[in-house]
Amino acid sequence: MAVKRKMKWQDYFPGCFKPEAPARGKKKPVAKQTSFPRISMSDFSSSTVLSEDLSISLAGSNLHVFTLQELKVITQNFSSSNFLGEGGFGPVHKGFVDDKLRPGLKAQPVAVKLLDLDGGQGHREWLTEVIFLGQLRHAHLVKLIGYCCEEEHRLLVYEYMPRGSLENQLFRRFSVSLPWPTRMKIALGAAKGLAFLHEAEKPVIYRDFKASNILLDSDYTAKLSDFGLAKDGPEGDDTHVSTRVMGTQGYAAPEYVMTGHLTAASDVYSFGVVLLELLTGRKSVDKTRPSREQNLAEWARALLKNPRKLGRVMDPRLEGQYSEAGAQKAAALAYQCLSHRPKLRPMMSEVIEVLEPLQDSDGNQIGTFVFVSTDSDSQREISSNGEKHKETKKENHRKPAAKSPKSPLTFAEMNSPLHHRMRRA
Ligand SMILES: Nc1ncnc2c1ncn2[C@@H]1O[C@H](COP(=O)(O)OP(=O)(O)OP(=O)(O)O)[C@@H](O)[C@H]1O
Numbered sequence: 001m002a003v004k005r006k007m008k009w010q011d012y013f014p015g016c017f018k019p020e021a022p023a024r025g026k027k028k029p030v031a032k033q034t035s036f037p038r039i040s041m042s043d044f045s046s047s048t049v050l051s052e053d054l055s056i057s058l059a060g061s062n063l064h065v066f067t068l069q070e071l072k073v074i075t076q077n078f079s080s081s082n083f084l085g086e087g088g089f090g091p092v093h094k095g096f097v098d099d100k101l102r103p104g105l106k107a108q109p110v111a112v113k114l115l116d117l118d119g120g121q122g123h124r125e126w127l128t129e130v131i132f133l134g135q136l137r138h139a140h141l142v143k144l145i146g147y148c149c150e151e152e153h154r155l156l157v158y159e160y161m162p163r164g165s166l167e168n169q170l171f172r173r174f175s176v177s178l179p180w181p182t183r184m185k186i187a188l189g190a191a192k193g194l195a196f197l198h199e200a201e202k203p204v205i206y207r208d209f210k211a212s213n214i215l216l217d218s219d220y221t222a223k224l225s226d227f228g229l230a231k232d233g234p235e236g237d238d239t240h241v242s243t244r245v246m247g248t249q250g251y252a253a254p255e256y257v258m259t260g261h262l263t264a265a266s267d268v269y270s271f272g273v274v275l276l277e278l279l280t281g282r283k284s285v286d287k288t289r290p291s292r293e294q295n296l297a298e299w300a301r302a303l304l305k306n307p308r309k310l311g312r313v314m315d316p317r318l319e320g321q322y323s324e325a326g327a328q329k330a331a332a333l334a335y336q337c338l339s340h341r342p343k344l345r346p347m348m349s350e351v352i353e354v355l356e357p358l359q360d361s362d363g364n365q366i367g368t369f370v371f372v373s374t375d376s377d378s379q380r381e382i383s384s385n386g387e388k389h390k391e392t393k394k395e396n397h398r399k400p401a402a403k404s405p406k407s408p409l410t411f412a413e414m415n416s417p418l419h420h421r422m423r424r425a
Pocket residue numbers: 084085086087088089090092111113142158159160161162164165168212213215225226402416419420421
């Protein structure tokens with residue numbers, strides 16, 4: 001009988017210990033593309049410390065292992081002119097790869113995310129991202145091309161998304177207002193990404209569904225990014241996964257914030273919040289508004305119940321350029337997703353069924369582009385479950401380079417919006 005050698009952590013992440021470029025002419029993906037069962041996070045130790053016994057396999061993932069030096073070269077030493085933005089993980093820079101870097105590697109722009117070693121996230125979030133995104137491939141999930149793990153440095157290399165995040169497109173000051181059909185296209189694309197995760201053989205709960213994690217391709221195809229908080233769904237007879245409360249204020253489902261019980265329905269609630277953001281053009285949390293309007297879901301739910309009040313909810317920047325019937329259906333869908341009873345929320349497959357016909361309904365022609373101004377928000381702390389979660393996000397002082405052809409560089413692009421992620425207790 002063949003003896004199966006116990007695989008070590010280094011076997012799967014060789015770049016972490018011997019950072020070296022592969023010999024020219026040799027392809028160096030992690031493993032060959034084969035059919036394989038997805039490895040879940042529970043397959044390895046919950047310790048955040050590097051473990052030699054980490055029995056994980058990324059067979060079939062086809063990820064490239066890059067050296068830090070290579071990523072420095074392709075981003076021009078992480079130059080400010082290549083800076084795209086910054087989240088809780090660290091700064092993101094644009095770069096360019098081609099087959100000179102790795103034979104067979106498609107010539108393409110990439111986004112390189114660098115772990116901020118002084119930030120609130122670390123190896124665990126990086127590993128979660130590599131394990132989930134390395135194995136999950138779908139038209140509505142951003143593609144992970146490779147990673148770098150050298151000493152304490154952790155980087156992720158993604159396909160470049162030319163229109164940046166939905167958050168930037170929807171809320172950026174002086175930005176062009178997204179027309180209604182584009183908003184519905186984004187909602188459908190993001191719903192398809194979430195449905196794929198929920199309906200996978202081993203379901204995944206995304207846990208951080210929000211406008212900043214929805215990235216947009218040149219034709220506004222939406223792709224989900226940021227799997228650092230993703231969780232494997234409940235198995236067997238379990239109805240939920242118990243976790244520490246993490247996610248983002250304003251998007252997290254109330255029952256999850258109260259109990260830490262995570263289900264796919266928590267993601268559906270967050271989807272409802274993003275759908276509301278698309279309908280209203282308002283942020284999930286906006287401290288600059290009167291207190292009863294600051295939490296978008298709480299404010300809008302009461303109005304969504306009554307179709308005659310729809311006009312009060314819809315984004316004025318749409319200037320009425322949307323299908324009334326389509327907007328009614330989208331508003332009713334948002335209301336259902338935001339139900340306080342998780343069981344009453346629809347499945348993501350049902351969400352898709354509702355959104356699909358809204359793509360071509362009357363009045364869905366591209367509307368006028370309008371330049372608008374939105375307010376900036378400020379750093380804050382939130383409290384849930386009696387615990388304080390200080391947001392770890394840094395204000396962004398560098399110049400984002402994600403610039404759509406229709407949106408000239410503005411002052412607002414110098415300061416990408418802040419998000420408010422709840423951290424581990
Ligand atoms: N693949 C990509 N292509 C183009 N731009 C990207 C890509 N990934 C990230 N960005 C840009 O980098 C910025 C930071 O992204 P990141 O996911 O690190 O943080 P975030 O989503 O803004 O915040 P959070 O840490 O709360 O998720 C985003 O504003 C986005 O526009």
